[in-house]
Amino acid sequence: MKPICLSALFFWFLLSLHAQTFSILEQNPTSIRWNQLQTPRFRIIYPRGLDSIAQYTANLLQTNYASVSHTLGKQPRKLSVVLQNQTTISNGFVTMFPRHSEFFTTPPQDPTLAGTNNWLGLLSVHEFRHVVQYDKMLTGFTKGAYWIFGNNALGVISLTVPNWFWEGDAVSTETALTSGGRGRIPRFDLEFRTRLLTGSEFSYSKATCRSYKDYIPNHYVSGYFLSSYLRRHYEGDAWGKILTRHYKFPLEPFSFSGAIRKETGMKVEQLYHEAAKELAGLWRNQLNQLNETQATLLPTARNKVMTNYEFPQYLDNTTIVCRKSGIGDIETYVSLKKMENGKAIEEKLFTPGIVEFTSHASNPSNGMLSVADSKIVWTEHGFDPRWNMRDYAVIKLYDLSSQKIRRITRRTKLFAPSLSPDGKTILAVEYTAQNQSSLQLLDTQTGQIVQTDLSQWLNEGFNASEHPLFQLPRFSSDGNYITSVILQENSKSIVLFDLKNRTKQSFPFGDENVSHPVKHGEYIYYNSPFTGIDNIYALHAPTGKKYQVTSRKFGAYNATISPDGKEIAFNDFTPNGFRIATMQNDPSSWQPLEDLANRTVSFYRPLLLQEGEKNLLRMTSHDSYTIKPYSKLANLINPYSWGPVVNSTGSDFFVGISSQDILSTTAIQTGIGYDANQRTASYIGNISYQGLYPVLDLNVSSGSRSGTGYVDRKLPLDSTRTDIWRETSISGGVRLPLTFTRSKFRESLVLSVYSGYTKVTDYDFTARSYSEQSNGSLYDMRYALQYNRLRKQALRDVFPRWGQTLTSQYRHTLPGSDFTGTQYTVQGGLFFPGLAKHHGFLLRGNFKYEDVSATRQNYRFAAPIVFVRGQSYTNSTYYTGVYADYRFPIFYPDWTLGRWFYIQRIKGNLFADYGRLSTGNASAELTSIGVDISADFNFMRLLPQLELGFRTVYRLQLGDIIIQPLVIDIGF
Incomplete structure (x- = not known):
């Protein structure tokens, strides 16, 4: 097929993607009132009461604008950014329908997503890089298509660029411009690294398009290494040059790969294989002379595909509860009972609902669960019946004795629950709509927050203006202590709360991405990437001395101590997924931190040099911007696309304007439609107002219709005739x-x-x-x-x-x-x-x-x-x-x-x-x-x-x- 013909068909196919009827949009409750503030480059729209967060976000974005734009050689147009504080999901996105960005302000408990970065700081770099990427399309052929079709053109042409570039380039940027981007987190590349180290390099197609046969790391991971590899070996602006070439005529088949080849001499497949080859060599060197600690993997049910057993918790000295999931299994909670012959019996306990998640993390759920007194608690995603942008994090409990699930809380924002050893109290992290984090104690029976001087004391002494974030708190095995990670000012600490003596002890870790602390005896066990490979470490609380407990070659996480204190169970990663491993709890075998070699693979290092080794989150300005009310009515009309659109069958053709307001309350489409089957035209106007509890729809059309029908007065029907008539229709409803x-x-x-x-x-x-x-x-x-x-x-x-x-x-x-x-x-x-x-x-x-x-x-x-x-x-x-x-x-x-x-x-x-x-x-x-x-x-x-x-x-x-x-x- 000639390229020009193929391009025409492809263009027709892409146009078809955006012809659709109004679906249910995602809105906030009608009762929420909104404010806005304007900077030279941004408009921040946010719920009232979030003034300080909005000012902070505005300063972040304004400070980051030039640096984030630099290597692509494009300074984007002014952008509207919406702050969403009614959802418990940690996410952010940029869309062109209509053009704006949204930041979900609830920070994640998952340490693999933000690392040591402030959550809004990470979003201000990562999401704004997407804005730069999209505006980079306004060149060559694509710029002309935009003037004809509006944002529909940018949306469909964006599909000619593989997904791995969009997210990979953004992860590269966050890694180069902050001290805690995902490219610095070993858990982020764990599956990809393990594949290469075990000789399982997949084809480019499989690595980027995924698979049902094998688990494939998502496009954030593959994209980060592909985009970073090219920048390691070429100039920092190499991707900007590639995109400029591609957008001159993006509908030529494999134009993106061709642009890479013209800039580097390599096709995209070669880029992938060369990157994988270099990474495999670096990671093999990382394992040289590694003394691996011995551990016993618990036998599990026979799994033909990659399956994970995660977040172990001892039920007793021989039984461990954990979460099972994989490409062949939905999340279930199972128990593994160790037998004297070395085998284990796996028993399914129950299937939870929608577990707490962060939708674009490499590890999509922190999945933390807690077991005590024959009870299991965890967090699930709670849905608002009507408003898609308002949801909850609710705590649920499974009673192993009665084998029943009970919802402990309703309409709450409570995360990472931990049971006290006697099972009577639940410790959890609470977020408010104002983005304040606190530790809360709940009664297990009633689910009510226990307002005592103890709960008040837990949250005292922290600077609220710096928005401290509590992560993954835990009761100690004896119930006398609480441990928690605190992320504050792009730095982490582990805080030990002595509940009897009412003292607090803070152990600073700086930009070391520690997580999952749990105290047993005199030691606090925690996860850390200290050597460049995630493993389990122990902090001796009386002296502050630190030790490496496990040295596993891929990664070890989430330690838990047996009730008798003799054994440690943890997540150990293997080529077939996470398994539960056990080893003796023997402090004499641990390695002091000062004896450890740094094995970190700084794949991102050349990118830091290209960016001038900046840490944007420590350079934020402190300007104050004027706050004004945001009127939904005044901003109801917001055209984002125009020109012709066809439907997926090619039978309907529409020329008109599409509009949707930034807060997704009102969608409007108006223009002239042509039905190719009937060869008739009509005027069309559709509006859907979704800002109330019921959705209000109104559709108007007026024009010609045609049809062929039988003209027989009796059976059999075998005579037909075609006629054209005029038809005007108005319909409305809820x-x-x-x-x-x-x-x-x-x-x-x-x-x-x-x-x-x-x-x-x-x-x-x-x-x-x-x-x-x-x-x-x-x-x-x-x-x-x-x-x-x-x-x-x-x-x-x-x-x-x-x-x-x-x-x-x-x-x-x-x-x-x-x-x-x-x-x-x-x-x-x-x-x-x-x-x-x-x-x-x-x-x-x-x-x-x-x-x-x-x-x-x-x-x-x-x-x-x-x-x-x-x-x-x-x-x-x-x-x-x-x-x-x-x-x-x-x-x-x-x-x-x-x-x-x-x-x-x-x-x-x-x-x-x-x-x-x-x-x-x-x-x-x-x-x-x-x-x-x-x-x-x-x-x-x-x-x-x-x-x-x-x-x-x-x-x-x-x-x-x-x-x-x-x-x-x-x-x-």
Whole structure:
């Protein structure tokens, strides 16, 4: 295929991605009022009461602007930044729909995400680098496309750049410009490092597009090393030059790789292999003369794929509770009971709900759990029923005696719970909406925060203006002490609280990324990357002397001490994932810190020199900016895209303007639409206001329609005629989207009521008994319900293992309408486990009633139901259908077909459908059976993943076999 033709098709494909109806946007509660402040480069929009955080963020961004922009050679346009303080998720993002950034202000407990950086400081570098990347597109061909299409052009052209660059370059920047970026954290590269050290280097396609066969580190990790490798060997502005070349004509196939080759002489595949080769050599040298401590790995159930057993806690001297997860398993809590013969019995305890997470960390959950007095506590994600931007961190408890789960807190922001040894008290970190962190004590029975002088004393003596962040606190094994990491001013300390004597002792660690402290006897055990490899260390509290407890070659984490004090259990990383390892708790075998060699691999070092060895978070200005109220109404209209857009089938073409306000309350689309199937045009205006508890929708259209219909007055229907008429429609209504997720099932409900008016003129079909339309006015109502309850899925699952869905709709005309019609439909589905792991069975059924007799009803509504596969939809008064699907993965090939296709999974689906139609005394039955074969693949090694295949159907009544193309998921 000629490049210009391929580019045209690709461009058409990319344009299709952004034609869509209004979905439910993510909003805050209506009651929140907003302020704003303006700097020369930024507008900060934030909830009232967050003035100091907003001022601090403004100064961070303003200070960082020049340095973060420097190496890409682009100074971005002024940007709006929204501070979100109602969510417990630690995240941030930049979007072009509309163009702005959002910072989620709750800092993470996970030490692998921010390291020793201030959370907002990290976001101000990482997220703003994305802004620079996006504005870098405003050059060459892409700049012209932007003027024609608006931000839609930038959005689709951004897909020509692999995901690993966007995140990898941002991680490289945060690492080079701060003292605690992820490139400095050994846990960040743990899986990638282990793969290379064990000789398991994957192909470029597999390493960047992921896999169902093997665990692949995410694109943050691969991207960091690819982007940093190029900067290590070329100038600091090399990526800026590459992007300038690419955006001159980005739709040429593999333009990004070609730009790399022109700048460096290497294709992107060579860049990947050279980076992997260099890293493998550096990491092998890191292990030279490493004296590895001995430990015993607890045997586990046979796992065919990478599976993690994490966060161990002793239940007794022979039983350990931990969290199990992997690409083949959702998170479950299991116990491992050690036997005298050296084996262990693995027992599943329970499956939690949505565990606390930080959505873009390398390790997506700190996953901390605590066990005492036959109880287990942990944190789960709690959902607001309506507002997507308000959520909670709630504590749950599992009683091993009764085998029941109990929710301890509701609508709280409590993290990292720890049980006291007697099981009566829970210690946790609380965040306020003003971003203040504190330690809280809760009653295990009631879940109420215990307001005593002890809880007040725990939080005294810390400078609130410096926003100290408590991380991963723990009761000591005897209950007399509490340990906690405190992150303050980009520096960490471990604080020891003596609960009996009411004394506090602080042990400073500076920029050493320590975590997970736990006290037993005179020692505080903690995680540290001190030598360049994460391991477990011990601090002798009376003397302050430090020791290395474990020396494992990949990484050891999260120590816990057996009740008798004789054994240590910890997470030990292996090529097959995290395992639980045990060793003797023998201080005489530990290595003093001063005897240890520094084995740190500073892969980022050349980047520091390119950036002038700056630490931006210690250079922040302290200007004060004027604060003003932010009016939602005044900022309601915010156009972000314009020009032509086509839908995914290529049948609808739209020229107009799309608008959405920064706070995502109002979406508007207006313009002229063209239906290629009917060859007609119409004026369209759609608006959705989502700032209230119910969503308000209004849709208006006016233009031409065309259709082909039968003109027979009696059966058989074999004469057709095409006509063009004018149609004006107005519809409006309300939706109420609700979320009820509280367990391992994701549960949601959407209720809606809509009313519509349609005026038809210039319709010239002759009257007939099966007429569906004529001149006149139609007033109608529609009521709908959609309910889903679906179990969480592992990566390999093709269906939820358990689940229920229900959809019901009732439509009818209103008095005063020139037409009459009534329709009722209901359909539901049940998901069940299949015969093997990752197989799934889906049983669906539906029913439709619609009276189509000419004397009573003469308008037919479109029927939103599934029909028998391989058959064309046929109108009838009644329709009942039953459908069975058995879906299963066939194999995971990880095939690379040149540079064009990377095939990850081949799936099969066996189905059988039955439908019965009846109108009056006439009835008919339709039956089909068949098989679907489809492939999950990546095109041109780009995301998202696509799915195509074919369907073979045997139609029993007709006795024939048909083969159909199967388009399941093409990314939009």
